[in-house]
Amino acid sequence: MKDPVTGKSVIQVLGTSSNAGKSTVTLAICRFLSRKGYRVAPFKSMNMSLNSVAIEGGYEIPRSQWLQAFAASTPPLKEMSAILLKPEGKNGSQVIVNGKSMGVMSIDEYYRYLVGNGKKVVKDSLDFLCDRFDVVVAEGAGSPAEINLMDRDVANIYVSTIYNTPAILVGDIERGGVFASLFGTMEIMPRSDLVKGMVINKMRGSKSLLNDGIEKIERMTGIPVLGILPYVDGVFLPGEDSQDYDCNKLENRKICLIRYPKMENYSDTDPFIIYGLGYHNVSASNINDLDIAETIILPGSKNVESDLKYIIDSGIVEKLNFARKRGVTIVGICGGYQMLGKIISDPEKNQIRSGRIEGLGFLDLTTEYSREKIVDSVEYYLEYWGIPGSPKGKGYEIHYGTVFSNEKLHLLNIGGRREGAVSPDGKIIGTNVHGIFENRDFIHYITGEKVPDVNYSEELMRRVDIITNSFIENMDMSYIERLVK
Incomplete structure (x- = not known):
């Protein structure tokens, strides 16, 4: 009409x-x-x-x-x-x-x-x-x-x-x-x-x-x-807000997601459901579930300062340190990536009230915030040698802060720009690129699980x-x- x-x-x-x-x-x-x-x-x-x-x-x-x-x-x-x-x-x-x-x-x-x-x-x-x-x-x-x-x-x-x-x-x-x-x-x-x-x-x-x-x-x-x-x-289809992700549609306790209060970009975990692998939410109430995890994910955060404090105050940090010692793969996306570093600074105190906080120290990198918000869609190939074939993919960046990494190993190559960081043993990985889990080769590397040969977009449209x-x-x-x- x-x-x-x-x-x-x-x-x-x-x-x-x-x-x-x-x-x-x-x-x-x-x-x-x-x-x-x-x-x-x-x-x-x-x-x-x-x-x-x-x-x-x-x-x-x-x-x-x-x-x-x-x-x-x-x-x-x-x-x-x-x-x-x-x-x-x-x-x-x-x-x-x-x-x-x-x-x-x-x-x-x-x-x-x-x-x-x-x-x-x-x-x-x-x-x-x-x-x-x-x-x-x-x-x-x-x-x-x-x-x-x-x-x-x-x-x-x-x-x-x-x-x-x-x-x-x-x-x-x-x-x-x-x-x-x-x-x-x-x-x-x-x-x-x-x-x-x-x-x-x-x-x-x-x-x-x-x-x-x-x-x-x-x-x-x-x-x-x-x-x-x-x-x-x-x-399952990608949800709009946190309520859509309160309960997992497919449980897998070997893959744990740290569900802190200010988590954002929930749909980063969608591929684990779309590919049929599943994952398990962990918060302050069930931190012992991390003891059997084989892969731990630190997702994006709307407030890195408060979510990092939550990780420390809840005791999750001790579980992460134990997981690190027993060789668990830990992946940080965006805010989670920043938490994996040594220092997060904010000279203008736009995001961090004290102007500077210490990270978890799992990767040798620092993050510095500024007023500029970085928003961009990207195409990449996986540069890290531990993932054979340099598979390509698409994703996007939405974040404040620039990461300065001293790690020798990088995860991605984006138009000639090296992005992300990988620890020398390949067990700690961080990136600002959302959508990285749509890459089947990357999921296989971090979980060790067989990922079905399914095109993500085609399965989503189905x-x-x-x-x-x-x-x-x-x-x-x-x-x-x-x-x-």
Whole structure:
């Protein structure tokens, strides 16, 4: 249903709450329309997530929009994420607009920015995509019925009101009260007239149990229920935030991930699930599990100073020292890489309040922070001689700080630039490159386990197709396609 004046085609996916299934429904619609031959772009006007990815041009967008672009078979663009918030605790949030950081803002500073600039940023981004694609599938955030936020809510129905384009409202039956949630949201939200269909998500039982309720909710709202989506179990896809990684989908206690409080870029561990190896989360409550680990991973961190303190105060540091003595392979990614060094300094005290902290000392390197944030997509080959064949790969860097390594062995070669560090015995490895675990040769080296001969992107798309096929089988797809024509 294009805007009759501008010809712009947008369909928005709203939810009665967070985690109602907006991201998944948006992904499935993107994939369906792409299969039908449409040029499709995902869009989210405002997102809050620590799980982001660097794309071409040195821009940063949420992993969820990256995955939706992947499903749509289109390169990810910075305009697909108008505003991204990366929480930094009591200090506020880092605000990223169209892929570039504007620094850390307090909640009051951010709200002032949103009131003064939010609508223009969102509309400009949406217009950019509408001018280049046949259809834009826009995902909302949280609920469109947050009455305390309506004066500054640019994430939900505002997007549909720009060109009076249709929206779909998704309710999560697993939470209970799905009909009340759908009806209440419709009653409270502004411009509910733009909602043209409702979806009930995560149904585990017989759909026939809902027949009476569907008849009544359609009569009460005047809006059709387009389908009931079953709960799809056993199909792992990259998640949007930490809640998606609270429980492992595949346990493997030989591969342990240190889950510190400020961990970010959770999707670095996705390949361990996609390749069928699994891993095990370790935090302060189960540090003894490190005693049987054969591979230990220190992931990225939003606050290296506090996460390093957590490692020390919890006793994890003693377990790491013991693991080092017994020859365990320890890998640090980004913030975890910095922790493996001797010193982390911050002359301007932007990230580290004291200006200088000691690292774990497993690698002979230092890190120095500056105000500049490094964001870049990279292509590399594994330079370390212990991994035969110099296999190539792609990844990205998102970090503050420059690493100065005295180690003779480096891990990667990126366009002639040596990156990363490897200890003389090959057991301690660090790199700033996210996505390194997608490289099967690297995973095999650090774990010793056989990695299936599976193309990561192809396997990821196969999983997207499983979700999409389930969506198509349970939805009125002809109605959805009419909404975008």
